[in-house]
Amino acid sequence: MIRAIPTRWMDNDHYGHVNNVAYYLFFDTAVNGFLIEAAGTDIRDLPAIGIVAESRCRFLSSVSFPDVIHGGLAIERLGTKSVVYRIALFRNDEDDACAIGNFAHVYVDRETRRPVEIPAIIKNAIAGLMA
Helix, strand or coil: CEEEEECCHHHECCCCCECHHHHHHHHHHHHHHHHHHHHCCCHHHCCEEEEEEEEEEEECCCCCCCCEEEEEEEEEEECCCEEEEEEEEEECCCCCEEEEEEEEEEEEECCCCCECCCCHHHHHHHHHHHC
C-alpha cells in the first residue's frame, strides 16, 4: 500500500529541510489513513482503538517543501493485541527511501484504556499488508 502525503510549508525548519518530527506525522498519516480506507469506517469510533506504543525512524536523505512523500506500509509483526507496521517513505518519484521506520499500535478499550484484542475489522483491513 502506498499513500501520497504532501509536505507543507510549515514542515520545513530553519535549515531548509523537513524537520525530523514531521516524519512521525507522515507515519501516523500513512497508517491511520490506510486503516480508515481499508476498514471502510472511522476507526476512532471503534470500541477498541490503536494507541501508538512505539515508533522509530531512520533518516536516509533530506526532504523539503513542496516535496510529496509516498508512504509504503507492510506488517512487521502481528500479535493478538498489537501490530507493528514497517514503513518506508519515498520523496517524490524516487526509488530509494528517504526514511524507514516502525510504528506499533497496541489496541485498548476506548473507555478503560486497558489492552484488548485487535478488532476483527482491523485484522481484516491489514490482512492485505501481510503478503
